[in-house]
């Protein structure tokens with residue numbers, strides 16, 4: 176290297192200034208790239224701002240007319256000009272909570288099984304691949320499979336079962352239906368489990384093996400090692416994974432629309448049909464006009480706001496835990 | 500293999516017994532109650548420090564062989580580890596020192612495919628017998644690793660870790676202080692117990708790992724090259740600490756540093772790699788085992804002599 180530049184210096188001493196410069200396009204590549212990157216960044220911010228402003232602008236008449244009752248009103252009848260969005264907000268929250276209650280333990284179990292247990296290599300690969308593949312299945316497929324396979328085979332019997340034995344608790348009151356918050360929540364759980372578990376798996380893989388060894392050497396059982404080393408090392412990562420899954424569950428449209436039962440009410444029983452924010456937008460947008468459209472856009476704005484709040488909360492939590 | 504130890508103490512014992520007060524009481528469940536004499540006033544200090552040759556061994560290794568998958572890694576090792584002595588395992592890299600020391604607390608079985616044949620008797624009981632839970636074994640036998648590996652927790656929580664998972668019911672603050680004092684770390688960290696262990700220096704981290712092992716109240720401490728990642732000053736502190744610890748614990752240390760073995764240990768085991776010319780398979784064997792002073796001054800085996808005189812390795 177140094178000998179080459181030495182020759183150049185000896186031979187072509189004429190081009191004093193240019194000797195140290197790159198030639199042609201390559202000279203401009205770095206500034207050009209910087210400019211491009213900066214432009215894309217600004218563009219993204221502009222698009223985001225425009226989305227917020229235009230949707231909020233469209234929805235503004237509804238917000239001003241309905242006021243806070245848009246968020247608290249339980250009655251949704253476009254023909255009568257009544258737009259209370261609580262049934263949808265409630266449905267979105269309830270189905271997402273059900274999804275997480277089922278998916279989080281399941282995802283952790285799958286991730287732990289694949290990283291912490293001596294699964295034979297021949298089995299580990301295919302299982303890992305299958306789980307990752309499940310995350311890539313389009314949601315409409317999940318929805319259709321839910322309606323035609325899972326509903327008769329599992330959702331309806333499970334709803335009947337829960338109602339029969341736990342029906343005295345209001346959240347399991349009848350008449351039980353597979354097309355319900357419960358049904359939508361289960362399908363959401365199935366959809367977000369691959370996402371959460373594959374992210375948890377990656378987080379668990381970053382736990383240093385020396386920490387595992389240290390715990391075992393102190394007489395920890397496998398479970399104690401997992402609890403004290405793997406989990407405590409992965410707290411922020413697990414929270415991040417769960418929030419990612421929650422984001423997916425909150426916004427999921429078509430699978431929920433197919434399974435939630437499409438009934439705009441606030442019902443305490445998860446075994447009865449309800450509605451969700453994304454589902455009502457998808458179902459009613461086609462035939463909506465005037466204020467109805469504005470009200471649907473307004474629901475979209477609220478959904479957007481909820482996801483942003485959740486996201487910020489997640490970031491705050493990850494930040495807090497990563498400093499512990 | 501049964502030479503009587505001439506006074507190996509003479510080699511180095513800068514720290515006699517400045518802090519012999521912390522023998523403590525062993526409070527919680529020890530299924531295989533080890534016959535450890537607590538430091539009671541009146542017991543001959545001399546007798547405890549050297550360990551009377553008549554005392555039964557802590558470990559008796561009998562015909563021990565270890566395989567990784569199909570590969571033989573360690574062949575037919577026989578040796579006795581004496582109580583309250585420092586036993587060094589030396590030998591060239593890859594000869595199976597780590598493999599051997601991991602047999603004493605059944606850490607090898609965490610490696611997929613590892614298999615152990617033969618017996619390791621701990622106070623006369625085979626820890627590889629069917630029905631022996633490795634978790635229980637490891638609660639009696641502490642281990643310190645090559646790289647300091649404190650948990651990413653506070654100093655306090657690191658020391659309390661083993662006691663917590665073992666269901667320790669006593670005064671945790673007292674246990675933490677006692678263990679840190681025992682590991683010669685208390686004075687440096689007593690005002691920052693809540694601080695992350697990862698903020699300590701390498702040498703302090705390693706002493707914390709020793710404190711963490713001690714807190715489980717084992718009677719053996721295994722150390723696999725505990726100072727090889729440390730600077731000379733930190734190394735000296737660990738070596739001094741080992742001299743203090745051997746009043747209460749039996750210590751087995753792997754080291755590739757012969758000077759270290761000569762400085763700190765009472766007995767030395769020399770392992771060496773045997774090669775099968777036909778298949779070029781390699782495995783470790785125990786070439787020679789005896790009092791450190793004899794191993795280093797009058798080795799019986801040519802290979803030992805070549806190794807300790809630095810002719811290879």
Ligand SMILES: Nc1ncnc2c1ncn2[C@@H]1O[C@H](COP(=O)(O)OP(=O)(O)O)[C@@H](O)[C@H]1O
Pocket residue numbers: 567572590591592593594595596597598599610
């Ligand atoms: N986890 C393992 N899997 C397979 N082989 C191993 C493993 N650990 C060690 N070995 C083999 O066992 C032999 C002894 O290794 P080791 O005990 O680490 O030697 P030392 O500690 O003396 O350097 C080496 O040949 C090494 O390749």
Ligand SMILES: [Mg+2]
Pocket residue numbers: 596597598
């Ligand atoms: Mg080693």
